[in-house]
Amino acid sequence: MSVEKTYQKMKAKLSRIVPDFELRYKAELAYEINRLKKEKNAVILGHNYMEPALFHSIPDYTGDSLELSRRAAKADKDIIVFCGVRFMAETAKILSPQKTVLLPSEKAGCSLAESITAKDVRNLRKRFPGVPVVTYVNTYADVKAESDICCTSSNAAAVVESLGTDTIIFIPDEYMAKNVANETGKHVIFPTQISMVRHESTTDLDYEIIGWHGKCEVHEKFTVEDILNVRKQFPDVVILAHPECSPEVVDASDFSGGTSAMIKYVEQTSAYHYLLLTECAMGDNVAAENRDKEMLRLCSVRCPHMNEITLEDTVKALRHNQYVIDVPEEIRVKAAQSVERMIAIG
Numbered sequence: 001m002s003v004e005k006t007y008q009k010m011k012a013k014l015s016r017i018v019p020d021f022e023l024r025y026k027a028e029l030a031y032e033i034n035r036l037k038k039e040k041n042a043v044i045l046g047h048n049y050m051e052p053a054l055f056h057s058i059p060d061y062t063g064d065s066l067e068l069s070r071r072a073a074k075a076d077k078d079i080i081v082f083c084g085v086r087f088m089a090e091t092a093k094i095l096s097p098q099k100t101v102l103l104p105s106e107k108a109g110c111s112l113a114e115s116i117t118a119k120d121v122r123n124l125r126k127r128f129p130g131v132p133v134v135t136y137v138n139t140y141a142d143v144k145a146e147s148d149i150c151c152t153s154s155n156a157a158a159v160v161e162s163l164g165t166d167t168i169i170f171i172p173d174e175y176m177a178k179n180v181a182n183e184t185g186k187h188v189i190f191p192t193q194i195s196m197v198r199h200e201s202t203t204d205l206d207y208e209i210i211g212w213h214g215k216c217e218v219h220e221k222f223t224v225e226d227i228l229n230v231r232k233q234f235p236d237v238v239i240l241a242h243p244e245c246s247p248e249v250v251d252a253s254d255f256s257g258g259t260s261a262m263i264k265y266v267e268q269t270s271a272y273h274y275l276l277l278t279e280c281a282m283g284d285n286v287a288a289e290n291r292d293k294e295m296l297r298l299c300s301v302r303c304p305h306m307n308e309i310t311l312e313d314t315v316k317a318l319r320h321n322q323y324v325i326d327v328p329e330e331i332r333v334k335a336a337q338s339v340e341r342m343i344a345i346g
C-alpha cells in the first residue's frame with residue numbers, strides 16, 4: 001500500500017478525530033512501519049488505549065492485553081512489537097518465549113504494575129499461609145510467577161469463584177478487589193492498612209478477599225460527580241465504567257467491563273450518547289468505528305505510560321530492534337503457569 005493509500009485509509013476512519021495535516025504526517029510514518037514490518041517478519045499488536053492514528057494504521061491485531069498476547073503466540077512471525085506498556089509486552093514474552101518481543105518505549109510502565117513486588121507477594125503468603133493468590137494481569141512477570149492464577153478485568157469474579165476457597169488474596173488493584181467483592185458477595189480487607197506483624201489469630205479471622213493498595217492512576221480519577229454532571233447535561237447518556245474505577249463510580253454507571261467488553265457493548269447497543277470511563281484514546285478509537293454514535297469525552301484522562309508509545313518510536317523499534325523484552329526463564333515458566341491456569345477458566 002502506498003503512502004497515499006495509507007493516508008486515505010486513515011482519513012476514512014479518523015477525519016473527524018485527527019487534523020488533516022497530522023494525518024498526512026502520520027500516514028508517512030505508518031507506511032514506513034508497515035514496510036519494515038514485512039521486511040522483518042514482525043507482527044504488531046495495538047492495545048485499545050493507543051492513540052487513534054497509530055491504532056488505525058499499523059496493528060495486525062487490536063484488543064486488550066491478554067487477547068493480543070494470545071493472538072501473537074499463534075502468529076507465524078519472528079518479532080512481536082507490542083504497542084502497549086511493559087507488563088503487556090512481558091505477557092507476550094511469557095506466552096511466546098521463542099520470539100523477539102519489542103516495546104517501542106522504555107518508559108511505558110504502569111502505576112498498578114509498579115504498586116507491588118514479588119517480595120510483597122511472598123510476605124502476603126507468609127502472613128496468610130495456604131491462601132491462594134489471584135493476580136490481575138496488570139503486573140510484572142515476577143509477581144505473576146509468585147501467584148497461583150492470573151485474572152483479567154473481565155474474568156476476575158469467575159477466577160475468584162473457580163478456586164472454591166473461603167479466602168483469597170487478590171492483588172494489586174484495590175478498586176477491582178472491592179468490585180469483585182461486591183460481585184461475589186464477599187468482604188474485603190487491606191492488610192497494608194493494619195499491622196503487617198503476624199498475630200497469633202491472623203489465620204483464624206474471617207477474611208474473604210485480602211486486597212492490596214494498587215491503583216490505576218487513570219481510572220482512579222473518575223468520580224460520581226463526573227457522572228452526575230454528564231447525566232444532567234445528557235440525560236440519554238449510557239455510561240460504561242472500567243472495573244479499575246472505584247466501586248461508587250461502577251455503581252453509578254450503566255455497565256462495567258474491561259476494554260473489549262466495553263467496545264462490544266457500544267457496538268451491540270443503540271444509544272446515541274456514550275461516556276466511557278476509561279483511558280481517553282479509547283473513546284476516539286471507538287468513535288472511529290461507530291460513526292453513528294457520539295462518545296462524550298472527559299478527556300483530560302490520558303495514561304502517561306500509553307502515551308509514550310508513538311509512531312515515531314515504533315519506526316525506531318523496528319529499525320533498531322529496540323527495546324527487547326526479556327523474562328528470565330525460571331520466572332517465565334512459573335508466570336506462564338499462572339496465566340495458563342486463567343486461560344483454562346476462560
Ligand code: SF4
Pocket residue numbers: 085109110111112113138216217218219279303304305306
Ligand atoms: S491505564 Fe492504568 S492500568 Fe493501564 S497502563 Fe495506564 S496506569 Fe496502567
